[in-house]
Amino acid sequence: MEKILEVKDLSVSFQTYGGEVQAVRNVNFDLYKGETLAIVGESGSGKSVTTQTIMKLIPMPPGKIKSGQILFEGKDIVPLSDKQMEKVRGKEISMIFQDPMTSLNPTMKIGRQIMEGLIKHQNMSTSSAKERAIEMLRLVGIPMPERRVNQYPHEFSGGMRQRAMIAIALAANPKLLIADEPTTALDVTIQAQILELMKDLQSKMNTSIIFITHDLGVVANVADRVAVMYGGQIVETGTVDEIFYDPRHPYTWGLLASMPSLENDDKSELAAIPGTPPDLTNPPKGDAFAARNPYAMQIDFEEEPPLFQISETHFAKTWLLHPDAPAVEPPDAVKRRMRKLSSTFDKPVLVKGGK
Amino acid sequence: MAKYITRRLIYMVVSLYLIVTATFFLMRLAPGNPFTSEKKLPPEIEAALNEHFGLNDPWYAQYGDYLLRIAQWDFGPSFKYKTRTVNDLISEGFPVSLALGAQAILIALALGLILGIIAALYHNKWQDYGAMIIAVLGISVPSFIMATVLQYFFAIKWGLLPVARWDSFMHTILPSLALAASPMAFIARLTRSSMLEVLANDYIRTAKSKGLSKGVITVKHAIRNALLPVVSYMGPLSAGIITGSFVIERIFGIPGLGSHFVTSISNRDYTVIMGVTVFYSIILLVSILLVDIAYGLIDPRIKIAGGKKGE
Numbered sequence: 001m002e003k004i005l006e007v008k009d010l011s012v013s014f015q016t017y018g019g020e021v022q023a024v025r026n027v028n029f030d031l032y033k034g035e036t037l038a039i040v041g042e043s044g045s046g047k048s049v050t051t052q053t054i055m056k057l058i059p060m061p062p063g064k065i066k067s068g069q070i071l072f073e074g075k076d077i078v079p080l081s082d083k084q085m086e087k088v089r090g091k092e093i094s095m096i097f098q099d100p101m102t103s104l105n106p107t108m109k110i111g112r113q114i115m116e117g118l119i120k121h122q123n124m125s126t127s128s129a130k131e132r133a134i135e136m137l138r139l140v141g142i143p144m145p146e147r148r149v150n151q152y153p154h155e156f157s158g159g160m161r162q163r164a165m166i167a168i169a170l171a172a173n174p175k176l177l178i179a180d181e182p183t184t185a186l187d188v189t190i191q192a193q194i195l196e197l198m199k200d201l202q203s204k205m206n207t208s209i210i211f212i213t214h215d216l217g218v219v220a221n222v223a224d225r226v227a228v229m230y231g232g233q234i235v236e237t238g239t240v241d242e243i244f245y246d247p248r249h250p251y252t253w254g255l256l257a258s259m260p261s262l263e264n265d266d267k268s269e270l271a272a273i274p275g276t277p278p279d280l281t282n283p284p285k286g287d288a289f290a291a292r293n294p295y296a297m298q299i300d301f302e303e304e305p306p307l308f309q310i311s312e313t314h315f316a317k318t319w320l321l322h323p324d325a326p327a328v329e330p331p332d333a334v335k336r337r338m339r340k341l342s343s344t345f346d347k348p349v350l351v352k353g354g355k
Numbered sequence: 356m357a358k359y360i361t362r363r364l365i366y367m368v369v370s371l372y373l374i375v376t377a378t379f380f381l382m383r384l385a386p387g388n389p390f391t392s393e394k395k396l397p398p399e400i401e402a403a404l405n406e407h408f409g410l411n412d413p414w415y416a417q418y419g420d421y422l423l424r425i426a427q428w429d430f431g432p433s434f435k436y437k438t439r440t441v442n443d444l445i446s447e448g449f450p451v452s453l454a455l456g457a458q459a460i461l462i463a464l465a466l467g468l469i470l471g472i473i474a475a476l477y478h479n480k481w482q483d484y485g486a487m488i489i490a491v492l493g494i495s496v497p498s499f500i501m502a503t504v505l506q507y508f509f510a511i512k513w514g515l516l517p518v519a520r521w522d523s524f525m526h527t528i529l530p531s532l533a534l535a536a537s538p539m540a541f542i543a544r545l546t547r548s549s550m551l552e553v554l555a556n557d558y559i560r561t562a563k564s565k566g567l568s569k570g571v572i573t574v575k576h577a578i579r580n581a582l583l584p585v586v587s588y589m590g591p592l593s594a595g596i597i598t599g600s601f602v603i604e605r606i607f608g609i610p611g612l613g614s615h616f617v618t619s620i621s622n623r624d625y626t627v628i629m630g631v632t633v634f635y636s637i638i639l640l641v642s643i644l645l646v647d648i649a650y651g652l653i654d655p656r657i658k659i660a661g662g663k664k665g666e
Contacts, residue, residue, distance in 0.1 A: 102557040
């Protein structure tokens, strides 16, 4: 399969009064054509910064790309100027934001907001852009699009606004769609509809999607592959099955254990990961997760763990996979779901030099 | 819309009635009368004058009489300018003040918006500091100093423009600039802070993510949303400016309405006080109405025609 996006050794920092916040630290991942990658992690883990950096939407300054490459279709977009990025944004890469209530301009008609990108990127005339806008609204399931196109955002409900956002993002047929927690602000039934809609549109348009979320239920529903982020780093990545049925990183275990499940009996309490995320102005020396990790060993506090490969597609950054590490049992909630996957290597392999 | 405006007009009449009543009684509470001056008038003359202007009538008669006349747009004779009526004073002075004020508002609005927008777009860069230094100067330098400085340089030192009087367009430039300085500075600050707020909004990021250029984002997405605070300030500002400025009109020798606001009070010129107050109130109420209508045009979420049946 063809790679559409390769992020290599990406580090992003923000200069603040309290010092330099290292929001993203040496992140590597790939995305294939037509694939959906979910990036999961708690607030402040760097997932939004990573994806906004791909569109270069982070404010610079105070933000700064410290190192790394973002290869979009083989071309590095890190050195591109703002003017050059205008040709990438909206046309090649689009984004859906978390809060549809604030992400639409309140004083501009919905149709106009869809048309803008079309007029800019595809040199459409106003009338054909309007036709396309109506078509897009119909495509995302908004009834009476001919009338809706002339309405303002406040005349739309939350779910309708997120549909309109999707219409805006997909209007110019982007190759990559970044969805930054697109369903977090919506209620559950609308969430399901929006996810269904995105899957449907993806299969129609063959768009690649990066899906940011902290909801593992959503991940299971939409993703092909998952990257788990913690403290500005990707700590585990693998296919959905690998992450859900054979997780290796203790942070992933924590996330899975804290997911409410119908199988839980009412006696067992819902697990939570104790503690707070690390201070990224001053990232911890060893494993960023060590302080909250019940399985942490001495070395976790001293030296950053290397990356281990568990299968062709499964990687985890934890000392627990080291041959000398003691065998540990994941929490019960995770153990219950563990399965033996055929693709797993006999033994985790240490990955030399980054990926 | 028509229904909304009718309703607003009725409210305006009620407000005017309250303003007239309050002014009428406050004015009478102040000690002295129009004929008090340093040289005391002989009592019989004062009595005759009081009789002539109806000041001997009981207060309710004077009040009722006055209301009736105002309803017919007759503000009565001036007590001090013996040969002129208040209507004369207003119809002579207002066109001048209106012309001067309108020019000043245009200058203030144009420059203020430009400065404010530049300051916001280049937040914390030299353009921002430059614009804000101009704004602070504009706010803190009193208009009479601004006026004399302008006169000194443009008229006396360089001889580019006339010093004073009100004859040709050239005569209007300096007073308009002097009058515009402080509202311009205020508009610049208002625009800057409101632009900064708007630029931090999520929908600006959305616009950016569509690949729109900075210019398009500013013009199409930011300015319209940033305009509301400026528009609300424009209401009272225009009413104040187009009814004339005492200071500027004095310094430039302009025969406007502004001086009457001040002199009529020290003269206890009852009818002129009432006349200019009512006139000012009408202008103020109308500009507030215009502001409210402009709101509805700028922000679709504000429905002025609203009400219960409104679309």
